[in-house]
Amino acid sequence: MSEILLVLLAGAAAGVLNAFGGGGTFVALPALVAVGLSPVTANASSTIALVPGAVASGWVYRRELTPVGTVSTTALTTISVAGGGVGAGLLLALPAASFDAAVPWLLAFATVILAFGRRLSRALSTALGRQLSMSSRTVLIGQFLLAMYGGYFGGAVGIMMLALWSVGLGLDTAVSNPMRVTQLAAIYLSATALFLIASDALNAPLVLAGMLTGAVAGGFAGAHLARRLSAKLLRGIILTTAVTMTVLYFLRS
Known part of the structure; x- marks a missing residue:
């Protein structure tokens, strides 16, 4: 029961963080490893569990979607689905052993992007003396690569999406957040379909159900709460979580 409670709370926290702006993997993955799942199975299970939370958040934001440049929402979502499936296939x-060794470094990489991604975006735009304007094809290629990463691991992939759209198209991150949530759901959905068929995630049904239940509640509540908190506070919460979990994972390794 203590393990189920742990994953339930971790799922709720992960759902809230994903609704805030990303970072749910930083909580979900270590919690599942802590209750005895292998890193690969834990990663598959966390993706499966976070799908309903992402969908719940997307439902809250459904009337606030704005296009990403000239790319249609349908095209962007299709690319996200395809990339998420490819990334999940690579994981399986x-x-x-390669994933076990890579996890701490993937967490560290995602944390660095989370901490400095926006500064790097602004520095690049300043150095060029202008705002970049990516073509639709470039946006879709970038989205496919990010979706692959999301299907394989997923840490901070939402932050990376916002950074790509901000640097390449000058989109405001707050305005783009509803689309980020929607694309995360698309990535997770295709990855989940593969994980349910080919991974060991269903071998621990109570653990998976506990995290899934928490993630749904956290995703729905977090989307509403995110509208009331300042962007600076939201970013601070996510970054603190990311740094803490990354350090703990390196110590565990």
Whole structure:
């Protein structure tokens, strides 16, 4: 029961963080590893569990979607679905040991992007003396690569999407957040379809159900709460969580 409570709370926290702006993986993955799942199975399980929370958040934001440049929402979502499936396939096809070794570094990379991504975006725009304007094809290629990363690991992929759209198209991150949530759901959905068929995630049904239940509640509540908190506070919460979990994972390794 203590393990179920742990994953329930971790799922709720992950759902809230994803609704805020990303970072749910930083909580979900370590919690699942802590209750005995292998890193690969934990990663698959966290993706499956976070899908309903992402969909719940997307439902809250459904009337606030804005296009990403000239790319249609349908095209962007299709690319996200395809990339998420490819990334999930790579996770299952590559040796488990390679993912085990990569996890701390993936967490660290995602944390750095989370901490400095927006500053790098502004510095690049300043150095060029103008705002970049990516073509629709470039946006879709970038989205496919990010979706692959999201299907394989997923840490801070939402932050990376916002950074790409901000640098390449000059989109405001607050305005783009509803689309980010929607694309996260698309990535997770295709990855989940593969994980349910080919991974060991269903071998621990109570653990998975506990995290899934928490993630749904957290995703729905977090989307409403995110509208009331300042962007600075939201970013501080996510970054603190990311740094803490990254350090703990390196210590565990």
